[in-house]
Amino acid sequence: MKNTIVFLIGFVLLNPIQGLWAETGQGRADREAFRSQQRAAKEAHRQQQVSENKAFRESLRSKSPEEKQAAALAHRETQHRENTAFAAEQTEKRRAFLTQCLAANTKLTDAQKADLIAFHESQWKENDAYRETRYQESVAFFQKIAADNSLTQEQKKAAIKTHRDEVKSATEAHFEQQKAENKAKRNSLKQP
Numbered sequence: 001m002k003n004t005i006v007f008l009i010g011f012v013l014l015n016p017i018q019g020l021w022a023e024t025g026q027g028r029a030d031r032e033a034f035r036s037q038q039r040a041a042k043e044a045h046r047q048q049q050v051s052e053n054k055a056f057r058e059s060l061r062s063k064s065p066e067e068k069q070a071a072a073l074a075h076r077e078t079q080h081r082e083n084t085a086f087a088a089e090q091t092e093k094r095r096a097f098l099t100q101c102l103a104a105n106t107k108l109t110d111a112q113k114a115d116l117i118a119f120h121e122s123q124w125k126e127n128d129a130y131r132e133t134r135y136q137e138s139v140a141f142f143q144k145i146a147a148d149n150s151l152t153q154e155q156k157k158a159a160i161k162t163h164r165d166e167v168k169s170a171t172e173a174h175f176e177q178q179k180a181e182n183k184a185k186r187n188s189l190k191q192p
Contacts, residue, residue: 027101027104030101031101034097038090038093038094041090042090045082045086049079049082049083052079053075053079056071056075059071060072069146076139076142080135083131084131084132087127087128087131088128091124091128094120094124095120095121095124098116098117098120099117102116102117108189112189115189116185116189119185123178123181123182126178127178130174134167134170134171137167138163138167141163142160145159145160
């Protein structure tokens with residue numbers, strides 16, 4: 001679930017407002033190279049977490065249910081901190097790249113450039129808050145499910161699957177909204 005959120009955030013944030021920077025062949029190539037680097041870093045981060053998760057599951061085999069629950073909570077918190085740090089690092093790189101591209105842009109006024117930077121800063125802060133809220137909601141949900149002894153293991157699994165599907169849908173809707181906001185911002189900057 002966290003990986004899905006990270007990927008969706010990365011997807012939206014890696015698609016900055018296009019067509020507003022100098023459209024030289026080099027500018028386009030620079031953007032594509034930057035996006036490729038961001039995608040590669042995201043994939044490497046995801047693969048690292050996949051292998052960490054596999055090793056973590058292996059380490060749980062000989063533990064009691066209480067130990068498994070405590071270990072899962074600690075592991076989830078560790079990965080949340082890693083994801084938060086990774087997202088902050090990627091955002092900082094996007095911020096620097098956006099600033100560099102806008103500095104080279106001759107089509108936009110300084111006011112438009114400042115407005116665009118403020119717009120992206122707002123979206124990045126919104127994404128940070130969204131990610132943290134979703135994480136806290138998920139932790140609360142998992143704790144509630146784990147503590148509910150009236151549910152069978154199959155019911156718990158079904159509830160978790162339903163929760164993950166809801167989170168995925170909500171996250172997709174969040175980023176579709178941001179995509180629409182990006183398009184509206186692009187259109188407003190193109191108009192005289």
